[in-house]
Amino acid sequence: MVTNEDHAETVVTGDANCPLPMAHDRFEEAHWFLHQMMDTYHHPAIFRYSTNAFLSALKAVAEMLRTEMKANGHEVWVGQMFERFKADPVLLKFNNSRNIVIHHRSLLHGSRIETGLFRGRKLKLASRIDVDHDADSGDILSFIQSKWLGSMLDEGHSALNEQLGVRRTYLVSEISENEDVFTASNRAWSRISSVLSEAHSLLSSSFPAISEADRQAHDVDHINLLLEMDIDPGALERWGWLEE
Numbered sequence: 530m531v532t533n534e535d536h537a538e539t540v541v542t543g544d545a546n547c548p549l550p551m552a553h554d555r556f557e558e559a560h561w562f563l564h565q566m567m568d569t570y571h572h573p574a575i576f577r578y579s580t581n582a583f584l585s586a587l588k589a590v591a592e593m594l595r596t597e598m599k600a601n602g603h604e605v606w607v608g609q610m611f612e613r614f615k616a617d618p619v620l621l622k623f624n625n626s627r628n629i630v631i632h633h634r635s636l637l638h639g640s641r642i643e644t645g646l647f648r649g650r651k652l653k654l655a656s657r658i659d660v661d662h663d664a665d666s667g668d669i670l671s672f673i674q675s676k677w678l679g680s681m682l683d684e685g686h687s688a689l690n691e692q693l694g695v696r697r698t699y700l701v702s703e704i705s706e707n708e709d710v711f712t713a714s715n716r717a718w719s720r721i722s723s724v725l726s727e728a729h730s731l732l733s734s735s736f737p738a739i740s741e742a743d744r745q746a747h748d749v750d751h752i753n754l755l756l757e758m759d760i761d762p763g764a765l766e767r768w769g770w771l772e773e
């Protein structure tokens with residue numbers, strides 16, 4: 530059983546009564562890799578590995594549905610499922626006939642980094658310093674600290690809620706033309722959950738679809754910004770921000 534403290538969705542694995550054990554298992558695996566993407570977001574090299582693992586698990590859900598639904602006599606439904614993927618711009622990308630693999634170069638080309646002084650989560654003053662898109666956000670943040678602390682920002686952080694940070698966004702056209710890699714991945718995963726849910730119903734079982742609108746659990750805005758306080762747990766106390 531996989532549970533995530535920060536959200537309500539609970540995935541039960543190994544349900545003996547599941548009529549689609551292989552498809553369901555790959556769906557849960559994709560969910561696990563989605564969380565790996567969140568956990569590794571600020572480390573581009575392993576974020577890319579996590580993304581590729583997610584893509585392969587998600588694609589396998591459809592392949593397993595093909596096998597398992599056919600075995601249950603739902604060949605027509607399988608044909609309709611693939612037609613539906615073709616008509617859906619999101620799922621079309623994720624269920625391409627060839628496997629999508631995000632290569633090092635395309636992730637770096639499509640990587641946007643905002644660094645500078647943040648007030649709350651809002652970028653107040655952007656740094657113009659060139660940073661290496663290959664680098665972990667923590668290293669970029671240390672670099673900005675070495676340039677800005679003591680000049681653009683006082684070491685004691687006397688202005689409440691103002692600190693240095695790094696926000697990154699990954700945009701890769703193989704995945705989506707208009708959404709970042711993580712948001713588009715979550716969207717595709719939610720849509721596949723509806724297909725999996727429908728397949729369960731057809732086999733007199735039930736599996737609730739995951740709402741695409743509810744981004745709370747998998748919201749890129751909760752993970753894309755790394756602030757000084759995130760890498761320095763004692764900072765809030767030292768800056769005196771806890772007393773306010």
Ligand SMILES: [Zn+2]
Nearest residue numbers: 547548549553
């Ligand atoms: Zn199931």
Ligand SMILES: [Zn+2]
Nearest residue numbers: 533536538746
């Ligand atoms: Zn989750």
